[in-house]
Amino acid sequence: MSDYSAFFRQATLLAEPFPYQQTLAQAAWPDFLEIPTGLGKTAAIMLAWLYKRQVAHDADTPRRLVYCLPMRVLVEQTQANIDCWLERLNLQGQVNVHILMGGEDGQSWVMQPEKDTILIGTQDMLLSRALMRGYGVSRYQWPVHFALLHNDALWVFDEVQLMGAGLSTSAQLEAFRRTLITSVVTKSLWVSATLNRDWLNT
Template sequence: MNFDDFFRTAFGKSADSDYEPYGYQRRLAQEPWPDLPEVPTGMGKTAGVTLAWLWKRGWRQGGRGSAPDSDTPRRLIWCLPMRVLVEQAERNARDWLQRLGILGEPGQGRVSVHLLMGGSEDVKNATWAEYPEEDMILIGTQDMLLSRALMRGYGMSRYQWPVHFAWLQ
């Protein structure tokens, strides 16, 4: 499977369709990570980065198809300014993972998606922090992610602050 087929599968398109990634999305998957991707709004940055990250981590349709790229971290972290964007990114990520057959829960050896925003179950349960060896997508609001990055996790036990700080680094 090549990246174009992987991309089509994530979007639910057939292999014989002419649906394909933009050139920059393909380059994200096949070349080293850029310092700063400069892409206009509405051009598929979330899909491009998320699917390139999955590809570089070795995930293919149905499971891990190759060894992970050593320069690509286990966690993909999306820090967004508004709840509506967080919810949209979560829906998209879950849909892509589901179509690829690699969506899972923590502890299942698949890719899980976690919300870090006020009132979400992941903030209360923090199951994502219990499986540091697994690939995960963390999507959160700025306040939740920044407070954890500053080792002052908002709305959580102070004894867990260093754990969340470490897993977000």
């Protein structure tokens, strides 16, 4: 399926993607996405990543999508959506989906680092791993999680206006990656309906 519009329709059962959703799937990944609430930011990002990885085989799209959210309720809602889209696209066996938040198994995702993987989690669980101090993880596993989250990963920080100190942490980690260079391409995308880019000055 080479046509993104058809891919989007199959996943969402909607008529057509919005122009910005189409652009996200066909252009290079931006640093920022500022879109009003209710216009499908999650679908835009998830389906663009799936299309680029599974259909277009885009070399500049990392194999891990790390979807970082400020609270648990958003994690559960996002998981339900992605499970539905994967089922409609017949991609359940091609893409792993793992949840990282308190009370969930945060270990199993590291067992298949070669597979396309979506990690959906709260900022405490994800950023602590990116800082090599993973909550709920054996310290012997800290370097493994650290390495996989800083290489071949697309970090998406959604609802950044709710992240507090996590926002400046995410910006500083991206600055370090750009300065020190990672072995495989890694990117960050900050998403909000009310994005102030000054928040990310570092």
